[in-house]
Amino acid sequence: MSETTKELVNNDLSDVMFNRHSVRAFDPSVKINRDELQTMISEAATAPSACNLQSWHFVVIDTPEAKEKFKKAVMKFNYPQVDSASAIVFIAGDTQSHLVYRDVWNKVYKAGNITKERLDQILGTFLPLYENATPDFLKFDATIDCSTVGMQLLLVARAHGYDANAFSGIDFEKMIPTLGLDPKRYVPVMGVAIGKAAKEPLHTTRYDSKTQTDFL
Numbered sequence: 001m002s003e004t005t006k007e008l009v010n011n012d013l014s015d016v017m018f019n020r021h022s023v024r025a026f027d028p029s030v031k032i033n034r035d036e037l038q039t040m041i042s043e044a045a046t047a048p049s050a051c052n053l054q055s056w057h058f059v060v061i062d063t064p065e066a067k068e069k070f071k072k073a074v075m076k077f078n079y080p081q082v083d084s085a086s087a088i089v090f091i092a093g094d095t096q097s098h099l100v101y102r103d104v105w106n107k108v109y110k111a112g113n114i115t116k117e118r119l120d121q122i123l124g125t126f127l128p129l130y131e132n133a134t135p136d137f138l139k140f141d142a143t144i145d146c147s148t149v150g151m152q153l154l155l156v157a158r159a160h161g162y163d164a165n166a167f168s169g170i171d172f173e174k175m176i177p178t179l180g181l182d183p184k185r186y187v188p189v190m191g192v193a194i195g196k197a198a199k200e201p202l203h204t205t206r207y208d209s210k211t212q213t214d215f216l
Contacts, residue, residue: 009161016158021203023163026084026195032162037062037087040160040194044153047145051126052104055097055142056149057186059179062087073174074191078167086162086195090179091150092186093142098130139187146189153192163197166190 010016041058049055061070067082070090074082082088102123109119130138150166157164168190175188 008159010159016155020154020158021163021201022165023195023197023201024081024165024193025198026081026086026163026193027198028084028195030086030196032062032086032194034060034062036160037089037194040153040156041089043156044149047149047152049145049148050141051101051122051130053097053101053130053141053145054104055094055145057092057094057181059090059092059181060087061090069178073171073178075169075171078169078191081165081167081193084195084198085193087193089153089192089194090175091146091153091189091192092176092179092181093139093146093189094186095135095138095142096185097142098127098138101127101130142187143189150190150192157192157194162194163201164192164194166192 037060041060045054045056061067061082067088070088071079071082105114105119105122108114109116114122130141133141154164154166170188170191172188176183176186
C-alpha cells in the first residue's frame with residue numbers, strides 16, 4: 001500500500017456509506033490531479049478478489065480528448081456525466097490475471113507472510129483451476145472482482161471528499177477496443193464517474209431487505 005495516504009477527508013464510515021448517493025451532474029470546474037486519482041485507485045484495490053487474483057484493470061479518462069473518444073462507446077444518456085465529471089475510471093475485467101499469479105504469491109512468500117508449504121498448496125490448488133478454466137468462468141470471475149473494487153472506489157471517492165456514480169450504459173462490443181485494450185483479454189464491467197456534485201442528487205429509498213432475504 002505504498003501509494004496510499006490513509007489520510008482521508010472523511011473517515012466517518014457511517015456518513016461515507018449511508019450518505020453516498022449516485023451523482024450524475026458534476027461541477028466541470030473541479031479538477032482532480034492524477035496523483036490523487038492513482039491514490040484512490042490504490043486504496044480501492046485493497047478490495048477482496050477471488051484467490052487474490054485482483055482481476056481488474058483501470059483506465060482513467062480525464063481530458064476532453066479522452067472523453068470524446070470514450071463517448072464513442074457510451075450511450076448518449078450518459079454524456080452529461082462524462083462531460084462534467086473530473087474523471088471517469090473505467091474498470092475492465094482481466095481474464096488473464098492468473099498468468100502473473102505465481103509472481104503475486106511469491107511476493108507474499110518472500111515477505112515472510114506465508115510458509116513454503118502454504119505457497120506450494122496455493123499454487124498447486126488454485127492456479128490449475130484458472131489455467132484450465134473456460135472463458136466464461138474467467139469472464140464471470142473477473143466481473144465479480146471488478147464489482148467489489150468498483151463499490152470500494154465509490155466509497156473511497158466519497159472519503160476523499162468527492163461524489164461518484166457507477167454506470168454501465170455502454171456499447172459492450174465497442175468499449176474495450178475504444179479504450180485501446182485487447183478484447184480477447186479484457187471484459188467491460190463499469191465506469192465510475194468522480195467529481196463534485198453540481199446539484200443535490202436524487203435521494204432514493206431501498207426495498208425492505210426482508211423481502212429479498214431467505215434464511216436457510
